[in-house]
Amino acid sequence: MKQILRACAALAVSAGLGHASDVPTGDTAADNLPTRPFSPYANRTFPDRPLWGETHLHTGLSLDAGAFGNTLKPDDAWRFAKGEQVTSSTGQPVKLSRPLDWMVLTDHTDLMGFAPDLQAGKPGVLADPKGREWYEGYKAGGEEAGKTAFDLITNFSQGTLPELLLESYSPGADAFSNVWEEIVLSAEAHNDPGRFTAFIGFEWTSVPKGFNLHRNVMLRDGAIRALQVVPPVTQPPSGSTDPKALYAWLEAYQEKTGGRAVAFAHNGNLSNGWMFPLEGTYHGGEVDADYVAARARWEPHYEMTQIKGDGEAHPALSPEDPFADYENWDAGNLDLTELKTPEMLAGEYAREALKNGLVLEEKFGVNPYKFGMGGATDSHTALATAEEDNYFGKSVSVEPSPTRIQHPFVKSDLGEVPGHKLVASGYTAVYATENTRAAIFDAFKRRETYATTGPRIGLRFFGGWDFTNADLLSRTPAVAGYERGVPMGGDMPTRETEAAPSFLLFALRDPIGANLDRMQIVKGWLDADGATHEKVYDVAWSGDRAPDANGMLPEVGNTVDIETASWQNTIGASELSTVWTDPDFDPAERAFYYVRVLEIPTPRWVVYDKLRYGIDLPEEARLIHQERAYSSPIWYTPAE
Structure with a gap:
């Protein structure tokens, strides 16, 4: 009891409390208030709770999601994230246990507009033999649709997409522009400052040789700025798979519009060591002073955990950590056309990247891997589900069913990633002063975020x-x-x-x-x-x-x-x-x-x-x- 009384007395002194005769009165009362008000919540300027959200989600507008059979559009994804019940592409009712506070919708930019036309069997798609083949696979549905999607991904990563389709669905084409406008206007319609924040964004889809170097981009701005530009692509004739090309686009966006943008590196465990280069060359350039400075400026955040595995650590890199063996994906690249070798692992995991960032900072004076932690789903169902008992899978072909666990994520002549390896992960928590685009974006810039594998x-x-x-x-x-x-x-x-x-x-x-x-x-x-x-x-x-x-x-x-x-x-x-x-x-x-x-x-x-x-x-x-x-x-x- 004496300890409690002493503690109360100490708190009273620190709060500036005094006798009744010391309480300010009259016109000068406000000027004489103690420095710290009695209410511990008054005048508070720091964020007092985390806001939960998703930084990586695809609708049926993405080329691969649409090929898998996703028929949901941005409006469905936004309504679902806000807590509404929707019907999935396989006809199942689905709802989150609790709404999210914010989201970045990140449909792929390459071949923007292709997926809706594929699903509709438009003449321009069917005119190409490969386009007709993909259409037939999509119409067959199920496992055949899955094979179609991965064949499309392989052709995309190997640079063998039909020229007719590239011409029809690249920046400057009507289909491309119309879909970008749909994405932007849908986010505007669902943005509700103070209640739910809808960010305009996209996924830059660099995947040379099937090595995943994707980045998700988040704009701080609304439609007025976003519609002044078209998002960048990685396919020819105008695209590049070098991350420096994305950094140049971000710079140009800010200069042209006066807006703000950042990029988030995709979970790196399908990059075959290319996500976090330490020295020498990487695909498209050299790890030099320009590279480390640009990456440090434009990538303040890392998608460390998601459906395709957890990317914190690996037992081979952290053998004394008994918890490093968690949902590791270490078979190969995105389409499993090249297997993983042990020396690739150091360029893929967050903990190793953070250590190598110290090395590069010592060398160049800048740390390119000074990132905040985050989680996302990377779901291609338009449904941001990250809870184990409410998991709707990576794609439409593996939405809940008695047979979905039998479907491999990817299968090639070199092996497969079995369906049970998919992960119900993850979300990002942000400490922001309010639920608005500006406040949440600024929290990402100062890296005041954390990742979870799903639980809040x-x-x-x-x-x-x-x-x-x-x-x-x-x-x-x-x-x-x-x-x-x-x-x-x-x-x-x-x-x-x-x-x-x-x-x-x-x-x-x-x-x-x-x-x-x-x-x-x-x-x-x-x-x-x-x-x-x-x-x-x-x-x-x-x-x-x-x-x-x-x-x-x-x-x-x-x-x-x-x-x-x-x-x-x-x-x-x-x-x-x-x-x-x-x-x-x-x-x-x-x-x-x-x-x-x-x-x-x-x-x-x-x-x-x-x-x-x-x-x-x-x-x-x-x-x-x-x-x-x-x-x-x-x-x-x-x-x-």
Whole structure:
């Protein structure tokens, strides 16, 4: 009781409270108010909650989605994201458990206008033998439509699209312009500042040799600016697969319209090592000062997890991390025409890219891989579903059905990616001061975002020099975080002490999801010899577990019931928090830190299919996983 009274007294003093006779009165009352008002929410300028959204979604307007059989249009995708019930392309009613707060709709720009004409069997499509072949495959539906879509993708990536189709569906063609106008005007119609933010965007579809170098582009602006331009393509005669071509378009867009734009790199695990080059040449150019400066300027965010795998880490790159083996896709390139080799992995995963960014910063003075973390679905169904029990698949051919798990994502003479490998992931949380295009865009620019594999886990992460456990006593730890440190995505402030940095972390479970297992900090750094290192620290966890003699924390347990596709929150914690100080800090070494939050084990989407359809699952299918959240990093740079 005495401790509580002392704490109350201390809070009263810090809040500037006094005796009744000290309360200001009269005309001068406002001038004499204490610096910090009584209400902890008054005059607050920092964002107080995450806004949940999607940065990568395709409708039937995209060439591959349309070939798969997606007949939904942007209006359907927007209504679904806002929480309305819609009917999928396979005729099934579908609705989100909770609406999203914002979304970027990112239909492919190459061959814009082709998919609707393919579905309609327009004479211009049927006049080409390949166009007729694709039309017949689309009309057959199901597995044949899937084969059609991947044949189209292979021809696209190998540069063998028919010239007749390129001429008819390239910038300058009426079909191309009409679809771009439809995309822009649909976003305008659904943008509702303060309630739901609809961003105008597109996907730039660079895929040389089938190596996925896609970028999603988000405009801060509305129709007046967006309709002054046409989006860039990668196919001839006017396109290029070099990312520098996209950067040039973004520069030209801003100069012409006075608007703002950014690009997000596609999850890199189908790029066969080309997404994050470290040295030498990459497809289309050289890793030089111009490249690193341009990439640092235009790509502040990375799509780290999505339907085609999780891209945080890989066991071969992080062998001491027992949680690095999570939804890895490491078979080959996008259409599986070239298999993966071990040396390619370092150019594909976020953690390795963050480490290599320190190397490039040491060399060029600029870090091109200083990105915020995000998740997306990359669904081609127009349905932004990322929950295991409501998963509608990658494409129309694998929307819910008793046989969808048998359909491989891709199959070639070299092998296949089986259907059960698809991932119900993910979403991006943004800390913005309001739900508007301007505020959310600005949050992306300062990298105040985090990724989840689907659950809406609450996560706060701040770096500073003097955080203490006392900062955890408040239900609003962000007050101390913003006052004396920097949030996720930021750079450590100027060092005013010889002590190591301290970090303030706070996580809350999804209100309708699973309890939390643990919070970890992942650190990467560059030593004096120019070598990179990493270490994963368990910093807060549920229950009374203790690390073993090797510093390893025991597993949290498992309550999953496969037969009923359920689990119990009888283990884990509803929230975790801590203040952590780096025990291995060296002030002379460049470093980054980010948070990984793990849930307790829960069923994967395949288990819900087993329950609802009464099907048998492949023996090799993973049934249970631990979903997670990843904060954007905080960077430390030594003083010069």
